[in-house]
Amino acid sequence: xxxxxxxxxFRYDGYPWLFRNVDLTIQPGEIVGLKAPSGYGKxxxxxxxxxYEKPVEGEVLLNGEPINSKGFHPVQLIFQHPEKAVNPRWxxxxxxxxxxxxxxxxxxxxxxxxxxxxxxxNELSGGELQRFCVARALGPDTKFLIADEMTTMxxxxxxxxxxxxxxxxxxxxxxxxxxxxxxxxxxxxxxxxVINLDEITSRx
Amino acid sequence: xxxxxxxxxLALNRRHWMIFFTIFAAVFLALVVIGGTFLxxxxxxxxxxxxxxxxxxxHLFGTDWLGRDMFSRTVMGLSLSIKVGLIGAIGxxxxxxxxxxxxATMGKAAxxxxxxxxxLFLSVPHLVALILIAFTLGGGFKGVVFGLMxxxxxxxxxxxxxxxxxxxxxxxxxxxxxxxxxxxxxxxxHIFPHLLPQMIIGFLLLFPHVILHExxxxxxxxGLSPHEPAIGVILSESMKYLSSGMWWLAFFPGxxxxxxxxxxxxxxxxxxxLADPTKAHE
Numbered sequence: 001x002x003x004x005x006x007x008x009x010f011r012y013d014g015y016p017w018l019f020r021n022v023d024l025t026i027q028p029g030e031i032v033g034l035k036a037p038s039g040y041g042k043x044x045x046x047x048x049x050x051x052y053e054k055p056v057e058g059e060v061l062l063n064g065e066p067i068n069s070k071g072f073h074p075v076q077l078i079f080q081h082p083e084k085a086v087n088p089r090w091x092x093x094x095x096x097x098x099x100x101x102x103x104x105x106x107x108x109x110x111x112x113x114x115x116x117x118x119x120x121x122n123e124l125s126g127g128e129l130q131r132f133c134v135a136r137a138l139g140p141d142t143k144f145l146i147a148d149e150m151t152t153m154x155x156x157x158x159x160x161x162x163x164x165x166x167x168x169x170x171x172x173x174x175x176x177x178x179x180x181x182x183x184x185x186x187x188x189x190x191x192x193x194v195i196n197l198d199e200i201t202s203r204x
Numbered sequence: 205x206x207x208x209x210x211x212x213x214l215a216l217n218r219r220h221w222m223i224f225f226t227i228f229a230a231v232f233l234a235l236v237v238i239g240g241t242f243l244x245x246x247x248x249x250x251x252x253x254x255x256x257x258x259x260x261x262x263h264l265f266g267t268d269w270l271g272r273d274m275f276s277r278t279v280m281g282l283s284l285s286i287k288v289g290l291i292g293a294i295g296x297x298x299x300x301x302x303x304x305x306x307x308a309t310m311g312k313a314a315x316x317x318x319x320x321x322x323x324l325f326l327s328v329p330h331l332v333a334l335i336l337i338a339f340t341l342g343g344g345f346k347g348v349v350f351g352l353m354x355x356x357x358x359x360x361x362x363x364x365x366x367x368x369x370x371x372x373x374x375x376x377x378x379x380x381x382x383x384x385x386x387x388x389x390x391x392x393x394h395i396f397p398h399l400l401p402q403m404i405i406g407f408l409l410l411f412p413h414v415i416l417h418e419x420x421x422x423x424x425x426x427g428l429s430p431h432e433p434a435i436g437v438i439l440s441e442s443m444k445y446l447s448s449g450m451w452w453l454a455f456f457p458g459x460x461x462x463x464x465x466x467x468x469x470x471x472x473x474x475x476x477x478l479a480d481p482t483k484a485h486e
Contacts, residue, residue, distance in 0.1 A: 052378055072384040084375045089397040089481060099383035120481040139383070 001063045001143045002027050003049065003075065003176060009057030018044055019201040020057065025104050029174045030144075031167075033187035036197035042180050045197065046148045049178070050077035062143070072099065076137040080149040082129035087123045093117040098130050100139040109165045110135050127158035134162060138169055145170060145177045152181065163190065219478070226474045229467050233286065236464065240283020243276055259452050266452035269445060278457045280433040282464055288345070288428075289415035292352030296414070297407040300357040301399070304364025308372065318361070325358040334417055335426050348427045352414045360406035364399060371398050401479045408472025414464040419461060435461050 002025060009020040035046035036042050040157055047053040049060055051073045059066060062074060079085045086095045096102060096117070110131045116124060116134075130150065136152050139143065147166070151159040167190070170177050181187050251271035259266040265274035307318035325333065337352035358475035371377060377394050385393075422436025430437055435457055442453030 021426055051382055070384065073382040076382065077379075079375055079379075085379055087374075087376045098385070122482050136379075136383075177483070182225065204345075 001051040001074070001176070003144050004006075004061040004064070005045075005049065005058065006047060006061065007058035008045070008055045010041060010048060010053070010055055019197065020050075022058070022201050024195060024200065026144075026176045026178065028176050029171070030044070030193075031177045031179060031191045033191035033194035034161075034178050034197060035187065035194055040197050041201075042197060043148055046077055046146045046180060050075045050146055052077065059189065072139060072141045074131075074141055075146065075148045076139070076142045076144070077148060078133055078150045080139050080152055082119070082126055082133045083121065085133050086129060088121050090121070091117070092119050092121065092124065092132060095121070095124045096136055099136055100141075102135045102138070106169070108134055108137065109168065111161055121185065127154045127162075130154060130158075131162060134166060138166075141177060145175055146180070147177065148180045149182070150179075151186075152183075159186075218290045222474050222478060226471055228479070229471050233464065233467060233471075236279060237283045237286050240286075243280055259456070265456040266450070268442070268450075272410075274438075274453065274456060277433050277438060278435070278460050281435040281438050281457060282460055284428070284432060285415050285418060285435050285461065286464065288349060288352070288418045288434075289411050291349050292356065292414040292418065293407050293410040295349070295353030296356035296410050297360060297403055299353065300360035300406060301364055301403060303357065304361045305368060307361070307365040308368035318355055318365070322358040322362055325355065330355050330413075330417060331420060335424075338421060338426055343426060344429055347433075348418055348421060351421070353420060356410050356414055356417075360402075360410065363402055363406065366370055367398055367402055368395060371395050401476060404479070405472055405476045408468060408475065411468050411472075415461070415465060 004025045005022055008022040009017060011017045022045065034042055036043070044053060048055045051060075051067060051069060060075075061067075067074065086092075096112075112128075112131050112135060116128060116132075121129060130153075134150070145166070148165075151162055154162070163186075168175075169175075179187060179190055251267075253271060254263070254267050255269055255271035263273050263275065265278055267273055269278075271347070303318050303321070307315045333355045334351040336351075337354055338347035341347035341350050371394060377390055380390050380394060418427060419434070419436035419439065422434050423440040425440065427436055429432040430477075438457045439454055442450070442457070445453055
């Protein structure tokens with residue numbers, strides 16, 4: 001499935017435009033890097049694509065059709081801070097199984113250990129939590145993945161492990177993916193092409 | 205080696221002790237309520253042969269100017285106070301949770317109205333509002349209970365409102381929505397676990413407030429009627445006899461009330477700690 005953003009524009013009430021006239025198309029199986037200086041609206045764009053925010057102008061189409069806002073959203077976003085993305089009053093197995101039941105092979109791939117399941121989120125590290133968030137986002141109905149600074153907070157080894165797992169699944173299921181990162185080398189290594197938000201938008 | 209494991213198993217950690225003492229305290233409170241309810245009313249019958257006795261083994265808390273056993277009166281009074289406190293605190297918590305939820309979930313207009321109500325009630329001293337409401341409803345048990353319910357909810361409502369707003373705007377709730385979960389599901393699974401401790405703690409903190417206000421209102425004669433064995437009644441009556449040296453009339457009932465309130469406070473604090481995942485290892 002390909003995702004299209006048409007003429008997207010976004011601003012917060014009473015503030016100047018964050019970006020306008022953004023057009024982008026991403027094909028299935030394509031991994032695209034998204035680059036822009038801080039404050040240029042990378043995260044806002046990701047949130048619009050994943051249905052967390054409504055664009056002020058324009059629309060997002062999946063396979064030429066608007067996305068149904070009810071039910072499992074086919075575009076899943078993984079956040080930068082995993083500790084904010086899990087309910088602190090849920091045990092980890094409930095967190096993991098909220099949207100779907102990941103099978104054992106996926107858990108092995110991501111290095112999620114069985115004994116973590118009965119723990120509280122505050123008893124796991126950021127890297128361990130982020131693995132849960134990734135597994136949770138990779139449901140069978142996920143057609144498109146957006147990683148917004150997904151591994152920025154993690155150490156190099158955990159980063160490598162998570163990216164390996166994610167890449168394997170994305171390739172296997174022929175999913176599209178957007179990677180937002182400040183790390184030039186990582187983006188070059190992972191992505192087929194890089195979009196510079198700075199260049200495709202008009203800010204006024 | 206084996207011995208080490210065994211002592212490990214026998215040794216209770218702080219959590220176990222806390223659970224143990226909390227249950228113990230709760231049972232004690234329950235006993236006071238049950239004891240007060242089923243105590244033979246003849247024990248506080250007038251008996252002029254035994255009037256004005258100082259505390260002794262036979263009359264633990266002494267007797268008053270009508271020869272009534274002060275221990276029995278105190279237990280009955282505490283029992284009544286706890287019942288009034290429970291009804292008042294449960295009612296207040298219920299109002300607080302309902303209004304807090306309404307303010308946080310039903311849009312700006314509802315929020316303004318509820319916030320205005322909270323400010324209104326907080327701007328009037330508890331006791332004044334309580335006296336007005338109790339008086340309007342004709343005083344007595346009904347007047348006091350409704351008065352207590354209608355005056356003690358605002359601060360808890362504010363906490364609940366803030367908590368619901370915070371959880372609703374959190375990332376995990378937004379993620380949950382993108383996973384296709386309904387608002388009802390989110391309310392039950394995401395928001396409720398955050399509210400439950402607030403509700404329990406709110407209730408347990410309200411309780412001492414409610415009980416003391418009940419005693420205060422009764423003390424100044426606007427609450428429960430004088431023939432009921434309420435702590436407030438006992439305290440206000442015994443004031444007249446204090447100057448004649450009958451210190452036990454006010455001392456023991458007052459101390460018992462303080463003790464009950466402190467135990468309740470302490471139980472509340474323990475439950476809060478026990479329910480908090482970040483303190484699961486203490």
